[in-house]
Amino acid sequence: MPTNTEDAEYRLYYWPMIQGRGEFVRLVLEDAGAAYTDVARLPEEEGGGVPSLVAFMQRDDLGTPVYAPPILQHGELYLSQTPAICAYLGERHGLAPDGDAKWRARHLQHTITDFVMEAHDTHHPIANSLHYEDQQAEALKRTAAFRSERLTKYFGYFERTLAQNTDAGGEWLVGAGCSHADLSLFQVVAGLDYAFPRTMAALRDDYPGIFALHDRVGRRPNIAGYLASERRIPFNELGIFRRYPELDAPA
Amino acid sequence: MPTNTEDAEYRLYYWPMIQGRGEFVRLVLEDAGAAYTDVARLPEEEGGGVPSLVAFMQRDDLGTPVYAPPILQHGELYLSQTPAICAYLGERHGLAPDGDAKWRARHLQHTITDFVMEAHDTHHPIANSLHYEDQQAEALKRTAAFRSERLTKYFGYFERTLAQNTDAGGEWLVGAGCSHADLSLFQVVAGLDYAFPRTMAALRDDYPGIFALHDRVGRRPNIAGYLASERRIPFNELGIFRRYPELDAPA
Structure with missing residues (x-):
């Protein structure tokens, strides 16, 4: 579904230069085939760009101000915080299981x-306000621990989750079909593949379910179309998942 | 409401030696006057203790395994992840606004x-698996940034949120009354007061709304009763908020 249609049901406010946390929302919208405007990716002269995002963040007429992007507008409702938005959209668009x-x-x-925040903090273990280069020594230590302990703990958990989901024969995390959680795990695997290619290559055989889920999501028609489009911003070193080769496993 | 009643509506599974993330759930249960069993605080011979928690974490019959405590059991429903549990309980017990x-x-x-995770990482910026003493140099740097940039960013946000909530004359974060979010912000302020008393004393005049909210929550009858009871585990250096004087502002 092309973004930025005139009569879009949803408006997403997120930084226009990165996938970032907004990408988890974009993947649900895209898989659902929902019409949405990615507001800050419009030209500034059409009300987009970073100024549109900054202006939204400064609004004082929402009852509760928003803390950070992404923000989703759906009619009169404004949603903030990535997991809340993903669940909201997933439950509206058949990308969530029923009932409990x-x-x-x-x-x-x-x-x-939580996993995403830990992945981010590998390159920023001291302060968001400092450049990576000014916390590189600490980043090397934190990332070594992330690769050897945290990444494997999370992957072990998700592999176990897939194995226990007999509703879907181990193909999806929960329920009988693809949910917002699967789309988000796809994005984490894609991001870690970008950031830590050597580490991830070495893990592939140990977590076959997770890598198969990643490939399965990538083959879904709406996702495949999205990934091949200009709407998918490439990974880069401004986002959550950054390729700093010195942080990856040794060659 | 005393914990560990025979016919408790809820069962909470959390580490018995710390407030930790479980405390955010306990505060909602206590303010609501809900009957709950704090399972791992029962004696081992009554099915409690750490073994009860470990056994729960290893269950493979839940459809989806749980990743980490706290876990709330309500009848047949098992809930995990602190913000989901707090919202669930708040919405059931009149501790959440109506509608959108x-x-x-x-x-x-x-x-x-997110704020709580950042507060935790001040003393563990490199790895959870390392002792504080083995990452103290990095902790000093991360905590300095947390105190000067992050704490003030979050406090500024919540102060602004209080000021904009005209439904409650600035007394509560959202809606006309106390919600689960207010109870949780109380706990963050209490924890930061414990961990960083000098920093917090210096902030008091800059964020009067937040400190007043903390005091207002603490005076709620069920909360005051809870805080004075043995059910409230004291802060300690195993939890999220730890008093390491070298990490606080200079005397």
């Missing part, structure tokens, strides 16, 4: 959120 | 979750 199992999809989405 | 505003309370709860 929806709580398990939400729980997985929260767990992925 | 409930999304804003959830959003605040997510923001507090």
